[in-house]
Amino acid sequence: MAETVEESYETTVRRKVVRTSMKIEETSSTTKTTTMTTPAKLYGKDLSEYEEIDVDDLLNKLTAEEINILAKEVDPDDSFLPPSQRCSYDCEKDPTGPLNRKQLIEHINKQAIETPDKPELKPYVPGVVRGKKWIPPPQPMKEQEADEQIAIDLGDEYEQALSSASQDEIIDLAAILGFHSMMNQDQYHASLLNKGQPVGLGWDGITKATKQKIFPMEPPNPNDPDETIQKVEDDEPKYIDLNWNNIKNISNEKFDKLFGALEKNTHLETLSLANTGMTDREAEKLAELLEKNDTIRVVNVETNLISPSGIVRLIKSLLKLKSVEEFRASNQRSQVLGNKIEMEITQLIEKNPTLLRLGLHLEYNDARHRIATHLQRNIDTNRRMVKANYQITIDSTGKAIKIAQTA
Numbered sequence: 001m002a003e004t005v006e007e008s009y010e011t012t013v014r015r016k017v018v019r020t021s022m023k024i025e026e027t028s029s030t031t032k033t034t035t036m037t038t039p040a041k042l043y044g045k046d047l048s049e050y051e052e053i054d055v056d057d058l059l060n061k062l063t064a065e066e067i068n069i070l071a072k073e074v075d076p077d078d079s080f081l082p083p084s085q086r087c088s089y090d091c092e093k094d095p096t097g098p099l100n101r102k103q104l105i106e107h108i109n110k111q112a113i114e115t116p117d118k119p120e121l122k123p124y125v126p127g128v129v130r131g132k133k134w135i136p137p138p139q140p141m142k143e144q145e146a147d148e149q150i151a152i153d154l155g156d157e158y159e160q161a162l163s164s165a166s167q168d169e170i171i172d173l174a175a176i177l178g179f180h181s182m183m184n185q186d187q188y189h190a191s192l193l194n195k196g197q198p199v200g201l202g203w204d205g206i207t208k209a210t211k212q213k214i215f216p217m218e219p220p221n222p223n224d225p226d227e228t229i230q231k232v233e234d235d236e237p238k239y240i241d242l243n244w245n246n247i248k249n250i251s252n253e254k255f256d257k258l259f260g261a262l263e264k265n266t267h268l269e270t271l272s273l274a275n276t277g278m279t280d281r282e283a284e285k286l287a288e289l290l291e292k293n294d295t296i297r298v299v300n301v302e303t304n305l306i307s308p309s310g311i312v313r314l315i316k317s318l319l320k321l322k323s324v325e326e327f328r329a330s331n332q333r334s335q336v337l338g339n340k341i342e343m344e345i346t347q348l349i350e351k352n353p354t355l356l357r358l359g360l361h362l363e364y365n366d367a368r369h370r371i372a373t374h375l376q377r378n379i380d381t382n383r384r385m386v387k388a389n390y391q392i393t394i395d396s397t398g399k400a401i402k403i404a405q406t407a
Helices: 055-060 064-073 101-114 141-147 156-163 167-177 185-193 225-234 252-262 280-290 308-321 339-350 365-389
Strands: 002-012 017-027 032-038 241-243 270-272 298-300 326-328 357-359 390-394 400-405
Touching: 167 185, 225 252, 252 280, 280 308, 308 326, 308 339, 339 365, 357 365
Parallel strands: 241 270, 270 298, 298 326, 326 357
Antiparallel strands: 002 017, 017 032, 390 400
16 A cells, blocks of 8 residues: 655745645555645635735736835845845935035035034033943852852961962962963073072062163174185085075176085085075076085075975985985075975985985975974984994993994
């Protein structure tokens, strides 16, 4: 036996017609159909007599004035209609000319100034409340209980120690417990460094801003680029650190001459080129150098004009000989590298087994975490290799008395 229950509800708001019907149909050896109709009502009145009325025909019979009156009474409440069609415009005057916003604002301001203020029903008298005074409602019971002071029993020993403690000791205790809002910066640092509290800065003292420490300007770099290039070309054994940091207006010819001399140098270990105005052109030359020189251990090209692709090229060049242990290239022309560049740098770093330190600003946590994990692994591997290459003799007190390099 199959049963089908069909319910249909039809509601028409515009025509004020509500029709409800329910039909039950049974399918079996015998078929039975039952139909029940509930008359629709509005405000208790039967609306069945309006079911056959054609609303469109009724609207066509109305005059323009009647349609206007009807439009004022009905709000379509349709957000898809423009406001000009949803709002009734009652102004019947003809426009006197084009809209001049400046003159309109001046006219409104003039009318506001010339219109006298309406007299107050009750004049203002200082100290006299006009009307009913507003009294705030009482607080809920829970808030009142929270405002009450909480009594804590610390014990006789702690209460005696705190009652006899001085202001300086209480400030030191607040610094140890981490109550930073109870003290200023000078008090906090004095407590941690055990220097004694500054005079006149107790609980009742006036908190003053800490004076800024004035540091002298860094002196200009005394190194002469031409002299350093000559030392690199001569391959002096004692010249292992080249420092061109903060030297301005270095020409492309000097960069090319330096990189050309470093290709044959076998003693230089630290190459510092921070804030020298390097661009992608010099970065490409440096990358070609790092693929040929196996003695350089530290490379610093911070605060330059190298693009993200140039940084990727430099890091990729470190995989050629795998001799560089520290590479720094932060604070370039583009502060944000982007997710694609950072992931590419991460993959290159994870392939480098000798890099121990990387100075580069990374925005994404995934890249930072993976690079930090890999660098720590390289540091641990390097430490084990150093211990394996040296034989350490320890005396009975635990101090190393002899360190010998194994064969």
